Amino acid sequence: MVDVGILGATGAVGQRLIQLLEPHPEFDIATLTASPASAGKTYKEAAKWRADTPMPDSVTDIEVAATEPDAIDDDVTLLFSSLPSGVGAEVEPDLAEAGYVISSNSSNARMADDVPLIIPEVNADHLGLIDVQRDERGWDGALLKNPNCSTITMVPTLAALDQYGLDSVRVSTLQAVSGAGYSGVTSMEIIDNAIPHIGGEEQKMESESRKLLGEFNGAEVVLHSMDVAASCNRIPTIDGHLENVWADTSDDVTPEEVSAAMSAYPSATLPSSPERLIHTFEELDRPQPRLDRNRGDGMAVSAGGFRRTEGGVQYNCLAHNTIRGAAGASVLNGELLLEEGYL
Ligand code: 11C
Structure with a gap:
């Protein structure tokens, strides 16, 4: 030990x-x-x-x-x-x-x-x-x-998509109050409200994603070339960040291929990794905080609601923000x- x-x-x-x-x-x-x-x-x-x-x-x-x-x-x-x-x-x-x-x-x-x-x-x-x-x-x-935590929720899904050539990512988040610290959990003071632009989250998602998907050349990490823009919002959910992602790819990709790529994405073989890191849903079903945040003991990312867009695909992803995130x-x-x- x-x-x-x-x-x-x-x-x-x-x-x-x-x-x-x-x-x-x-x-x-x-x-x-x-x-x-x-x-x-x-x-x-x-x-x-x-x-x-x-x-x-x-x-x-x-x-x-x-x-x-x-x-x-x-x-x-x-x-x-x-x-x-x-x-x-x-x-x-x-x-x-x-x-x-x-x-x-x-x-x-x-x-x-x-x-x-x-x-x-x-x-x-x-x-x-x-x-x-x-x-x-x-x-x-x-x-x-x-x-x-909002970056961790999205980046494994992007990593699964990178084989199709990620050009641009747009993401809008719906983030749980536990991300704002303990007092948020006890008071739920934002009931009947939603708060945009929370504490520099946008900038973190934009820069951290490019570093995570960047290439280490032995001396430094070269940031991924994709363009990332985020809008981050606090909503009255206790745990679990939900994110709406629009990913544009240079190769053509169908929603079915995206779903298959994510569900095949390997987890790390470490004690805290569940066997399947990304849980995907059949057909049009989609992740929701109360139903899905505890998948894989809170360590899974869930993704669903895949649909084709002009430049690529739109989907929703979710993870338990204080556990997986x-x-x-x-x-x-x-x-x-x-x-x-x-x-
Ligand atoms: C939130 N993601 O939900 C934040 C909390 O950079 O680790 C965690 C802030 C961080 O407000």
Whole structure:
């Protein structure tokens, strides 16, 4: 077993990380960190745990540490980070320099040239950037990122389509309130409303997608040439981001071919990957958050409602935003780091 720590363990994604890591066959939770206000408290005292799932007994009495190298248990080699991006930007480089390997969900540094942004089934080869990172920064550890949850929901479906030559992608999202953090879940304060332009999501989807589908040439990732434009919206759903995608391809493609390509798209062979990553629907049926977010224990992407457009295809895709889109994505990347010998 590998001893791991969770940075930012009391937040919404930190809680999901605990749920996924507590029963994990290869990882053992040894350290939980949070803000200075929580340091020194037991996890049970520090975390405002979401009401719909029980807190695992094994973490209730762990003393929460401050997020700094000296406070992390000596045996820990791998850190899962769900820190607020400003804190991540400050402490993650220091921790990588101190020798920790960090699988981070925080949004800082995702587009940095030497930081691998990874979805294992899509671009595991980008892990080679860690060698560039270690050479250039002199780190003993490493920093690896998973993308934003709305990006993860769409990119596996685009990866399946790339064989037809992706020219242009337009996407409009309907994003769950849990993406906005814990208070969104409890208050549902946007009932009877929908909020467009949420927190820079558009820009993240546009840039991260091109990096994920880009080519690693041994020294850098060359961004994919496709043009991506996104419109992101918050709706009153608790969990599960739904996205409407228009993908234009240089080759002609039928809705049937698109559906077949997605359902044949391979999952990564890692403990947290379900056997089939992309679930597609028969005929005109389509994914919906309440019905489909928990497919593959929350790790599947669902896609459906395929129809032909002038330039390619239109479809809808969906994934559980705090599991497949955040904590689960970080765990998958941790598994990849272990499998590829980076720990
Ligand atoms: C949301 N996707 O639903 C966001 C939350 O870049 O990891 C996660 C932000 C990020 O609002």
